[in-house]
Amino acid sequence: MRQRRLGPDGTEVGAIGLGCMGMSWAYSSAERDDAESEVVIRRALDLGVTLIDTADVYGPFTNEELVGRALAGRRDEAVLATKCGLVVDDAAAFTMRRDGRPEHVSEACDASLRRLGTDVIDLYQLHRVDERVPVEETWGAMAALVQAGKVRAIGLSEVGVDELQRAQAIHPVASVQSELSLWTRDPLAEVLPWCAAHRAAFIPFSPLGRGFLTGRITAASFAGDDFRARNPRFAREALEANLALVDRVRTVAGRVGATPGQVALAWVLAQGEQVVPIPGTKKLAYLEENAAAADVQLGEADLAELDALPAPVGSRY
Numbered sequence: 231m232r233q234r235r236l237g238p239d240g241t242e243v244g245a246i247g248l249g250c251m252g253m254s255w256a257y258s259s260a261e262r263d264d265a266e267s268e269v270v271i272r273r274a275l276d277l278g279v280t281l282i283d284t285a286d287v288y289g290p291f292t293n294e295e296l297v298g299r300a301l302a303g304r305r306d307e308a309v310l311a312t313k314c315g316l317v318v319d320d321a322a323a324f325t326m327r328r329d330g331r332p333e334h335v336s337e338a339c340d341a342s343l344r345r346l347g348t349d350v351i352d353l354y355q356l357h358r359v360d361e362r363v364p365v366e367e368t369w370g371a372m373a374a375l376v377q378a379g380k381v382r383a384i385g386l387s388e389v390g391v392d393e394l395q396r397a398q399a400i401h402p403v404a405s406v407q408s409e410l411s412l413w414t415r416d417p418l419a420e421v422l423p424w425c426a427a428h429r430a431a432f433i434p435f436s437p438l439g440r441g442f443l444t445g446r447i448t449a450a451s452f453a454g455d456d457f458r459a460r461n462p463r464f465a466r467e468a469l470e471a472n473l474a475l476v477d478r479v480r481t482v483a484g485r486v487g488a489t490p491g492q493v494a495l496a497w498v499l500a501q502g503e504q505v506v507p508i509p510g511t512k513k514l515a516y517l518e519e520n521a522a523a524a525d526v527q528l529g530e531a532d533l534a535e536l537d538a539l540p541a542p543v544g545s546r547y
Contacts, residue, residue: 231278231524234506236309236353237383237404238429243309245499245524247281248274248517249435249510254293256324258453264296267512271300275307277521283407283433283508285313285357286342287326298347310346311353311433313387313407314338315360315368324457330360332371339375354381355407358388365393366400373401385433391420394428403430407508410434410501412443412494413463413475413542418501425504437498437507438520439542440464444491445476463544471543482535488526491516495523497536 231244253267271282284297294312301308314335316326339354354372359365375381385405386397397403406425408417411434425432440458441447450466452459462468476490483493491509498507509520528536 231521234431234503235429236281236431236506237385238402239383239404241309241352241383243281243506244278244521245506246279246495246521247283247433247506247508248279249508250282250284250293250297251288251435252510253512254296255288255290256457258456260453261512263512266514267296268300270512270514270517271297272304273514274517274521275304277518279517279521280307280309281311281353281433281506281508282308283311283435284346285316285355286338286345287313287316287318287357290318290321291341291345294342294345298345302347305348309352310348311355311385311405312342312346312351313355313357314342315357322455324460328358328360328362330356330363330365330368332367332374335368335371336375339380343380350379351381353383353385353405355385355387355405359386359393365389365396369397369400376401385430389421391424394421394424394430398428403428405431405433407433407435409436409546410498410505410507411437411439412479412497412536412539413439413472414546422502422505426502430504432502432505434498434505434507435510438491438494438509442469442472443476443479443494444489444516445480448473461544461547463542463546465544468542468544475539475542478539479536482528482532486526486528486532488523489519491519492523492526493528493532493536495520496526496528497533499524500528500533
């Protein structure tokens with residue numbers, strides 16, 4: 231697979247990574263299969279999908295344990311990313327709170343290292359900025375983990391340019407993780423250009439619109455413990471309206487000989503060489519389809535058509 235650089239230190243990763251959240255968290259628990267998910271993670275490494283992304287909050291904690299088991303004996307083949315800064319209050323309701331206190335950051339890192347079965351995390355990310363704690367304090371604690379050798383690089387998630395500038399003044403920002411897809415384009419205006427200017431990677435989560443842009447979701451029929459059942463874009467009327475977006479993606483896909491999901495990923499990749507999307511899946515067939523998207527070529531007319539897609543019906547959350 232083609233390589234891209236993860237941050238200013240030049241660490242190379244496959245152009246497409248793997249988001250592991252859905253293997254343990256947020257989607258239907260009836261479809262959870264840890265054994266198959268471990269196979270998927272190991273197959274990802276075979277395909278050159280080397281950025282493996284998790285977080286302590288997923289599960290909570292069980293996703294890191296799953297990733298740790300999958301990487302046993304192959305740790306040096308992966309660029310391992312996890313996150314801190316969110317604490318689950320009610321797993322069934324997906325209610326969480328932010329905790330950016332330096333002492334929490336330090337404790338969370340040690341716990342993640344244990345669950346992942348590793349002595350160093352390649353990319354440690356602040357899942358959300360805690361509005362009660364100055365970002366400088368949280369970021370300083372994360373920088374201390376780099377100095378201690380527990381973490382190789384640090385990044386932030388879902389932040390704006392002001393927070394990035396404040397963090398950058400203390401320690402280099404290696405990455406920014408935020409949602410980016412054909413139906414969520416907010417980072418394009420300011421955050422993505424900031425990343426390009428500062429040699430920081432941009433890691434889009436949900437680049438397939440939580441599965442919607444693959445064209446495989448045609449009705450609002452989600453299990454009660456699938457958080458999409460509460461998501462405004464997946465409400466029945468919104469979903470029916472948003473299917474028109476997928477129809478237009480499917481048209482481009484037919485023209486370039488790809489699937490709608492591959493076209494959605496190729497569009498994300500086309501937003502800059504610093505972009506490394508992390509589509510999530512727990513199915514081998516979808517993993518291989520996603521990995522092959524790195525080779526899909528979109529022409530100027532294709533990109534212009536996709537750029538012109540209207541905004542979706544419904545907010546992100």
